[in-house]
Amino acid sequence: MDMFRKTGVPVLICALLILPAAAPGQAAGPLGRAAAPASDGPEPIDFAVVVDQSESLSEKDLAREVEAASLITQGEISARSRAAVIGFGSSEKPGQSPVSEVCALTTADTAGRQRLSDCVQQLAHRDDRKTGPGTDFPAAVRQAVDRLTENGDKDVPKVVFLLTDGRLDVSDSPEYGTDEASRQANGAKRLTEELARARREFVQIWPLGFGARIDRAALTRMAEGGFSNGCADLPGAAPKMRVVDSSAQIDKALQETFAAARCARVAHGTVGKPPADLSVTIPPIATDGSLTVGKHDPKVTVTYYDPKGRRVPTQGEFDGSAFETSGQDGPVEALRVKNPLPGKWRVHIEAPEGHRDREVAVRAIWQGRLRSAVTLSPASPRPGEEAVVEVRMQTRRGVVITDPEQLEGVRVSARMTGEGFDPVVVPLSDGGRKPDERAKDARYAGRFTVPATASGELRLTTEMTAPGITSDRRPLHARISQGTEVLTAGLSVDRGGDVHPGQTVSGTLDVTNDDSGPHTLRLSLADQPPGSALRISPATVNAAPGGSSTPFTVTLGPDVPLGELSGRITVTDLGDGGRVVDNVFLGVRVTAEPTLWDRWWWAFTGAALLLCALAAVVAVRQRAGARRRDLSGVRLELRAEGQRPDTLTIRAGQSTGGEFLFGVGRSGGSAPALRRGGGSQAYRLRRTTAGQLLLKPPGGPERAIGQGQPAGLADGFELVVGDARTASGTGRAGRDGEGRRGGQGRREGGGPFGRRRVPGPRGPRPENSTDRTGPRGGRSRGDASAAPPRRGTTPPDPNF
Template identity: 35%
Template sequence: MVVALALTIPVSLPVRSATADLIPETIPLDMVVAVDESGSLSAADVSREVEASTTIARSVLNPLSRVTVLGFGSNNGAAGQRAVDEICRPTVADSDVSLQYLSTCVKGLHLRTKAEGNDTDHVAVLAQALSTMRDGSPRRALKVIFLLTDGRLDVPFSPSYGSGLGTDPRVRERRNEAAEQQLTTLIGQAQQAGVQIWPLGFGAAVTQDSLDRFAIGGSREGCDERGDSQPKARVVRDARDVTRSLYEAYAAATCSGLSRTDSGTLKSGQSRDLTIDIPVIATDGTITVSKSDPRVLAQFIDPNGRVVPGSGQFGDSSFARSGENTATEALRIVNPVNGTWTVRLKAPERLADQLVSATALWQGAVQAAIVPEPPFARTGQNVRVWLSLITRKGAITDEEALRGLAFSVTAAGGGLLGQQSIQLRDDGETPDDRANDGRYAGTFQAPQTAGDITLTGVVAGTGIRAERVPITVKVGAPETVTQGRVEFFTDGTVRRGTTIRGRLTMRNATSSARRVRLQLDGDTAADVAPAAGFELPPGDSVKDFVVRFGANAALGGATLTVRLVDERDQSAVYASGLLTVAVAPPETFWDRYRGQLAAAAVALLLLALTLWQWRLAWKRRVHVKGLHAALSKEGVQVGGELPAPTKWSPEFRFTIRDANGYDTRLVTFRSGAGEPCYSVRRDKDVGVLLRTPDGDRHRLAFGAESELLPSGHRLVFRDNRRRRALWPRDRRRSAPRPGTERPQEERQKTVPDYDDPWA
């Protein structure tokens, strides 16, 4: 099973002096697919022909295109034999019904038996194809015959090419010779009628020479002037490559782009996703899914993750689906979402493993805008020319989408000696002013004699066809010329509801003021201010203006042309400028203040972290862990030491148990026991603050005895915690002096260091 995506770009690229008023459309095709059914092919060969023909028959994009499918063998004189069968009648692909018909009629192709006439009559099929194209061909259609054959003319038993018995070798030879002469004549008629022939040959007996005569002998006028667009013969040695090879031929014939192929195996009861990239420049397409089993289900998912419908409008795109219940399914798209599409295939249970693949054949309906600066030049003056490319969706500003296309302008007429080619660039180097903005710039020097110069913009490359439309630059004597320059101050992006500043730098070489006004042409909702006319004084002058983009301006690339015209005669253009920008949604609160909000968020985060760290340091600093309390009487310790609790607490509370007995000791205070409570808090790093049960407060240094308690004892406190220094000292300087080291067991009992709060 083969999944094929046929996305088609315009076959017309009008180059206009301003943004075109008409929406760009693809050019229609008049296409005949002629399929060899002769006995010199195998059943597998014909099966591949059917698959390829089905795919191509519905790959046309313009709904005015017409498709005809012919099957051919030979007429050997037996009753009921026909050299050519009209498998699919001439069908304009303008509706779901037409597309559905093209999905099913191709199943009439088959391998002919001897009784049906299974020799190879190229004369008959070529005559039928040319006759079809003479009647009812769409206006301005590109006429193309795709000939799928083994390439060998063979009609030894056909009485149409001479009488006699087919058992006579000389009769068979004369018939083939006569057919060869007629074939040469018909190929010449195809050239005169402007019909291209693209042969695709396969089978054991095919030769390159037998195919080349069709490609070279027919019309050589391709969709553009590139050599790749002229008909070529292709020989396919592996029948499995027939569909891909026919796609390549179709892409070359129609100036389309062909993507990589994504392939894999679809297993019984499982799903498989195939991905296809549709470039920014693509505006029309057909996704064709060729399935060996009609029960395989297909879903088409756009780059936004949405399953698109089979027909009707969805967002900015429209769809027409056909062939759901056949082995080949197609979805035609107008204005597809650009990006990576997914074809999701679901196999029914108990279906044999199938090889599936996806291919993109794409086109984009494009036009070009060409603007000279200035439009009225002085003799000998350098003239800058701007050229940009637009689609139905707006201007193409994406650098990747324009890569591989060649932009140029030719100048002819007036005082020029022959045609001059003007090379264009979009790299920010002179004469270009901003790199990769979709505006290509070049310069040429006006001749020394006055006259009209014709500029013709040319854009060529895979995926487009250039149709040349000229613009005129008037060249006059310096003293009679009024001209200027239009500048725009932008970074290439503008938001809905905002403006772009511009500036006119003018020189009126006449002796009187001229009444002028600004004029704006574009493909989006915008206007220019000042809208009223104004005086252009003699000499040099500068005037600022703005281009305002409406709240409903179309998002994406936009191309606009600002002209300074004579108010009385608006055909007199004194200055013009080409503006190409990307229109973005209106600025939100976040867009406007995100820098300040981000800075405030960072500041708050840092403040919160600082306060958090400060609190952690404070808690470590006031934590009573590490304090030890002891009783002494007449300088002798009574009982053991009582350590402070290890659980965090800023206060160490205890009581004296059996104060007047023989087992006097300190114990942790428990509320509700009715015992007197002593409490201690740290006094920085030098001692403690002691509060007695009667409320008296005393400050004690570590190691110092308290005042005499009612029991006759005194309290002594020590601390085995050390403070961590903010700046670590040199280890050598902080080493203890000999004889002052603490015992090992005391060092092991030392509580870990705590942080300085400022650290």
């Protein structure tokens, strides 16, 4: 601790100087940046959640169904989707209906999701007066298909999520026949007809089975009976039935089923009882998502924090993301996020006493809607010529996807259409085989031959197939060239190092003009990331006949996204009807502006090391000086004529700063005594770094005293100081046990406390050591051994 007190400040300074500054990108981003427009959001779907309310399901199972229905209506990621919730049983007597539409088809925007959260709670109340105890699948499917096909967009996917045990039971429903056997047979036939209608109307059926008596075969027939094409050409996107062991697993299974049906993905988070911090991770590729919190109890309150630890709003925009919360008064709460910040999100849950007994789970359903950037080389191919297509993907935030793991399982192709030929599909790969330059760099390339019959304009559209990922399918327009072109151009971009926001990227435009006159070329930028404010200069180039080389620059805006810069440069020949003569990806890496530490870290580090070395030297010297000044082990002996001497040894820790305060006094006529402290009448003994002892009496000047030599004090007292560490060695006069100089021999091996006596000739008695007889017949003050030590005191050291 003593060492830390003396060196703590220099060490702390060294640590602060050596620690690096915060990494770029860790600072909070700008607030209020506008999010992407709604039209650029995920594709909508129309869906119906159809919930079995028959008698074969327990009240607990029914409650789980209600929460599961809430989960997917609240977790829908598109504000343009529409959802309906339908409960069903049977109709067995007058006044009963086999279906109960608790939520009409509702647009899942902010207000709509709140309405869905409220109305879905009606499923929890089974009313036998209105709905019978049987299971009328034909009526349930018919109601769902009716709602999904009325007044809707035919191009929007339509999906039915059916929660049931899969057992048809219309045995007591008069509309299916006069007896139980015929009713069941007629019910099965009617169900086949309703499924065929769903197939014709392009409505998918996704059954989720649970309960004690699951009919797997019936669930499979319903999945296969509806429309079979899913949201993508993937095995997992085709409708299929799923079975869970208990109703406790419904919410997790249904959300996974929902994600598969709408080409999304689910990230499962942590589980805990309030109060707790839960977490779920959203990947960088996600562009739209919903965090769903299955809290069961509306009394549970939820607070959301982004991966930077910032509390996000429940409504509104923040740092490039848009937020909407719904279901806060229901069993499932959801935070819909457009352009979510990738990373681990924290969800803090609280609840009052009496509402903390149930576990809360957090999940995220998300989708990556990527923008494609396409280049074609040559930019204007001739009929029969071989061409290369290259595709890159980026998020709405303008981040180019460079991690191949994020695109694992993705299949990419380009579809070329135009005049004079049938559409051509070009498979693209990232396997490192020509024309792909490098494997696993998230660049997809393919080669094709332009049909010999092609004429006029070409249109290239990227098609991506992957679970949870869709492409915007923006086309690249090109034009067929006829014959040999009189002008050719080539673009090159300097990708030699990183650039920072606000800086420029250099490039060169090489042109060969075989025409007789000049051509005006236009340089333009396409597929820029939002807010990047890229500018190219010069915007036009006058290419004279012959060969020429023109440098150009691309200036980055201050808010350009970090990472690989998306966008491409296009060169158009304005003198040839706007023919594109070349295009190239920018492909440079943007990093944050270096901080002062980044620029001068070597100087800071060197200075810090030098300061640390100096601090260490100072600390060592201070410690050595403190050891030299330390009075620990010094022995004080107080002498008075005719009195027994009193001694006091300074212990470790009693000489702070190399000083020791003591007092001299008598008590009730007794012999004088030394005591530590002394108040205002204290003597101060200190040692210098050179080892000299200095004594300052109260009110008097400080003076040097020698070891073993008596120093006069007030009231006729004398003080003799001895120190084994610094006492003089051989040849220096000391005191023998009788208080005389010289002594009968010599000492070896240390100071006065550590020497051993060696026989030798007795020296002459010094003049100043003449015996004196005190009033009590004892030896004089020079003879400490004459009087026996008083009881309770330490005998005087023979060296004094």
